[in-house]
Amino acid sequence: MMFWIREIVGWVLVVAALVVMQMGLNFALSSGSPKIVEASVVIFASLGLLRSGILLIRISTAARICKLDRQHEKSP
Amino acid sequence: MTGLARWLALPGIAGLSLGILREQTGLMLLSLSLLVWLLVEWLLFTWRLWFELRHLKFERSVNGRTEDSGILWAGRSVAVEVRVSSSFFGMGSIVRIRDVVPENMQVLDQENDVTIRSRIHSAVFRYRAIVLGAGKLRLPGFRIVMLDRQGFFRAERFIPFPQSFRVLPAFQKVGDPQPLVKRVNSQPQHGIHRLQRSGMGSELLELREYAAGDPPKSIAWKVSARRDKLMTRQYESEVPVRLQLFVDGSIGTRTGGFGLRLLDQMNFVAASVAQAAISAGDPVGAMLFDERGLRRVPAATGDRGFHRLLDALSEFSVNPAPIPDRLTNRLIETALGVAADQFPELLDERVNHVPFLLFPISPWAHRRLRERYRLAAVIALLYELSPAKQLQLVSDDPLMATYAQHFLSQSGMSWMEPVISIRNRGFHDGMARMEILSSALARAVSQAKDNEVFVVFADLLECVPSLSHLMPAVKMVLARHHRVAFVCPSPTFLRPTVESTVIRSLATEDLLLAAEQIRTRELAARLQFELRRVGATVSISGESSAIHLVLGQMSLARTGRMATGGVR
Amino acid sequence: MNRPDPSVVTPTVLEPTHETSQFGGLLIISVLASAAGILFLLAPHMGWPLRFFLTAIILLTMKYWGGVMVLIAVQADLFFREPPRSANFQGATGLLAVFLIVTLLMFINRNRELLKHAASRPLSSIFGLIVSAFKGEIVFDSSKAVRQVPQMLGAIIRAIALLVGCVFVSQILLNTLPNRRTFNEDLRGWMLDETSVLQCSLLLSGIIAAWIVCHEIFWRQLTRDQSRLYLRSVFLTIHHADLRMIVRGRLHLRQKSALEKKEREAAAFSCRTENLPEFRR
Structure with missing residues (x-):
């Protein structure tokens, strides 16, 4: 169950990162005055979120594969 | 991605950039089409890798048997058949499949690999190989290289498919199974001699x-x-004659390639002699000794006894954990090479991360350290070490050397450099060997019956200076009216005769061989002189002449005739 | 166990590709001829001897480099000869030309093994092959050839589909994405029209999301050992500094105790020697 929770949290983080990244892009491309500094800060934060989300997803996937294979070994 | 794809992508990117800068539509379109083509090929290749490889199924039969374990004989050829089948309709990738063969097996007539297209549903390839030395043999699995049709992408995988075999030593059938000197009034019981x-x-x-x-x-x-x-x-x-074999398995007898070790020669003579003795009804026992200690195989007769002896010799011939040695670059490189051959997926950078390292600054040293991190991770995974121990492997040279040696040894590599380095182990090893052999002889004498033949298979040529430590035990054996024969195999497989020391040509190999033979001849002469004095017989070869020497001693023991210690 | 039927075992599977193909000789000739043809069309202002020389050089490199040198030659020709903002390569002509060049590159790469095999033979045998092809003396095993024709046709159709797809996608991309000429106009348009900015950021986010999803799907191919190794290496990466400190501390302690032991033994030996009685005459 923990694996799934971790994976869901990971995907939530990835989605959040994408939303934040889009906000950052909007800052950078805003019509009046492009807010480059603000945009870079926001995009940097989104990259951190993205990285942690991907890490969580990968860890949970790897752990699940390990667990599944062990169960397969035990079952016969 | 192969070099070819990189070299195509590079002009593609350069052309696209230049095309954008100079607004040349043709250049842009051509370059972009090329890049898109590469991208599409990559996607297709990844798809194939995912779907086609997991649907490949293997079946390997060794001498017609598909079981996970079995028995093979050293020196005999083995027929291996591999069937590859795929339940998936492939898209035409090229798959090269190689059955990974350990060092103890030499492929003879055909290759142990095949190139197929995954669209083929079933393929079979056969090869013949010869097993070189007694011990253990493990066929680990299949190495697979997958390529796309254009040669742009390449992936390597290893599919484990282990089959383990116990390799029994080779032997030669010699002599008359029931030698009769003259007509007799009553035929004695099998194994009883007059x-x-x-x-x-x-x-x-x-x-x-x-x-x-x-x-x-x-x-x-x-x-x-x-x-x-x-x-x-x-x-x-009317008494039975018992044959007692003493086999030396110390480090000096185990070094060299499989089939070329002194131990292999000794196994051959021991098994041949044992077969001849057992076929004449004589019980055969053995004392197997090395640095680990002494192991006794009780005397037995019949086919079951013979197979028990061969089993013991086979188990004894498996090289133990190598002696800890210093870490060399070659050791690491070889271990990495074997890991890349048998565990390519574990060296993948995506899963085998190396933590961020600032030092060392030098790119070569940096690369070596990163490789060591990767190897440490693979070894830690295989031997289930803790993460702290894994990191210790990176910093602790002796620990890394021990595990790398062990890894190579278990992967089927023989005891040669870099698994172990040949050092000047002469005098002290010789002393230890003499001590353990003396105690083995004393123990055998204490358990002996009336009429026994002791055959000592040992690398005594290197221990001639410390031979005096063995003499009391030999004298004691002879004083109890047993017979003693020494078989000291030569590392060059040649008997050190005058002819063998003649220089055949001025080629380096011939000069080295002649020098080795001259040295062996001098050592052999000293050894023979020392042992002849007390009445033992000696053979400086691991061939059929040694077998005949031992059989001669056995026939003397059977008749009870006395004969002076001859030298062969 | 589901044993494969021995009757389906392909008997030719052990034979190398160049031997299985009945059209090997023809393919080599057509690869060389088409490459030479394209190369002769390049740089018409250069003299014939130079063109001959360059063509020969490029053909000789095909064994190792495949179509790379041909591509570079074509690109160089376009770079020097194509006028900027030219309309020559727009529309069907451009598409057809690019299609032909990429087809040639694919053709060369696909038959690299054949080229390698041909290059390992003496030159006279290749000339002999060409001569026999012209004379119609190439021996065909009709049954084999008939078996191979559908396979080859299938491969050609797949390759054409792939090429058409690639060239069209490239054309669409070039027409859609801003290039240098239209970049300023597009940027101005975006500045004035907020919806296009939103579309652009959405497109970028979408591409990143698609990329992540693709990668995560492929990540699920991991074997059990790879998963274990990944978990291990992530743990080690996170705790690397602490673990390294612990390990170095341990090693330092071990070295120190070994040194102390050595010194103690040396001291004991000196004590023993000091306790010995003096030698007297």
């Missing part, structure tokens, strides 16, 4: 004058009447 000493047998040995205490039923009345004095019949004694 010893020409007085005893309670059925054959007449001699007549002598009656002495007080002789049983009255042994009085030869007719002869007594003719000679006019009481004569007594003396009968031969």
Whole structure:
């Protein structure tokens, strides 16, 4: 169950990162005055979120594969 | 991505950039089409890798048997058949499949690999190989290289498919199974020999004058009447002859490639002699000794006894954990090479991360450290070490050397550099060997019956200076009326005769061989002199001449005749 | 166990590709001829001897480099000869030309093994092959050839589909994405029209999301050992500094105790020697 929770949290983080990244892009491309500094800060934060989300997803996937294979070994 | 794809992508990117800058539509379109083509090929390749590889199924039969374990014989050829089938309709990738063969197996007539297209549903390839030395043999699995049709992408995988075999030593059938010197009045029981000493047998040995205490039923009345004095019949004694083999498995006998080790020569002679003795009904036992200690195989006869002895020799021939040695670059490189061959997926950078390292600054040293991190991770995974121990492997050279040696040894590599380095281990090793051999002989004598033949298979050529430590034990064996034969195989497989020391040509190999033979001949002469003095026999070869020497000693023991220690 | 039927075992599977193909000789000739043809069309202002020389050089490199040198030659020709903002390569002509060049590159790469095999033979045998092809003396095993024709046709159709797809996608991308000429106009348009900015950021986010999803799907191919190794290496990466400190501390302690032991033994030996009685005459 923990694996799934971790994976869901990971995907939530990835989605959040994408939303934040889009906000950052909007800052950078805003019509009046492009807010480059603000945009870079926001995009940097989104990259951190993205990285942690991907890490969580990968860890949970790897752990699940390990667990599944062990169960397969035990079952016969 | 292969070099070809990189070299195509590079002009593609350069052309696109230049095309954008100079607004040249043709250049842009061509370059972009090329890049898109590469991208599409990559996607297709990844798809194939995912779907096609997991649907490949293997079946390997060794000598027609598909079981996970079995028995093979050293020196005999093995027929291997591999069937590859795919339940998935492939898209035409090229798959190269190689059955990974350990060092103890030499492929003979055909190659142990095949190139197929995954669209083929089933393929079979066969090869013949020869097993080189006794011990253990493990066929680990299949190495797969997958390529796309254009040669742009390449992926390597290893599919484990282990099959383990116990390799029994080779032997030669020699001699008459039941040697008969003359016609006899009564055939003795199988394994019982007529010893020409007085005893309670059925054959007449001699007549002598009656002495007080002789049983009255042994009085030869007719002869007594003719000679006019009481004569007594003396009968031969009927005793079994036991063969006791002493096999040395110390480090010096295990170094070298499989099939070329001194131990392999000794195994061959020991197994041949044991077969001849058992076929004549004589029980055969063995004392196997090395740095780990002494192991006794009780004397037994019959086919079961022979196979038990071969099993023991086979188990004894498996190289133990190598002696810890210092870490060299070559050791790491070889271990990495074997890891890349058998565990390519574990060296993938996506899963085998190396933490961020600032030092060392030098790119070569940096690369070496990163490689060591990767190897440490693979070793830690295989041996289930803790993460702290994994990191210790990176910093602790002796620990890394020990595990790398062990890894190579278990992967089927023979005891040669870099698994172990040949050092000057001469004198102290020789002393230890003499001590353990002396104690083995003493133990065997304490458990011996009347009539035994002791055959010592040992690398004594290198221990000639410390031979005096062995002499008391040899004298004790001979004093108990047992026979002792020494078989000291030569590392060059040649008997050190005068002819063998002749320089054949001025080529480096021939000069080295002649030098080695001259040295061996000098050592052999000293060894023979020392052992002849006390009445033991010596053979400086691991070939059929050694077998005949031992069989000669056995036939002497069977008849009870005495003979001076001959030298072969 | 589901044993494969021996009747389906392909008997030719052990044979190398160049031997299985009945059209090997023809393919080599057509690869060389088409490459030479394209190369002769390049740089018409250069003299014939130079063109001959360059063509020969490029053909000789095909064994190792495949179509790379041909591509570079074509690109160089376009770079020097194509006028900027030219309309020559727009529309069907451009598409057809690019299609032909990429087809040639694919053709060369696909038959690299054949080229390698041909290059390992003496030159006279290749000339012999060409001569026999012209004379119609190439021996065909008709049954084999008939078996191979559908396979080859299938491969050609797949390759054409792939090429058409690639060239069209490239054309669409070039027409859609801003290039240098239209970049300023597009940027101005975006500045004035907020919806296009939103579309652009959405497109970028979408591409990143698609990329992540693709990668995560492929990540699920991991084997059990790879998963274990990944978990291990992530743990090690996170705790690397602490673990390294612990390990170095341990090693330092071990070295120190070994040194102390050595010194103690040396001291004991010196004590023993000091306790010995003096030598007297």
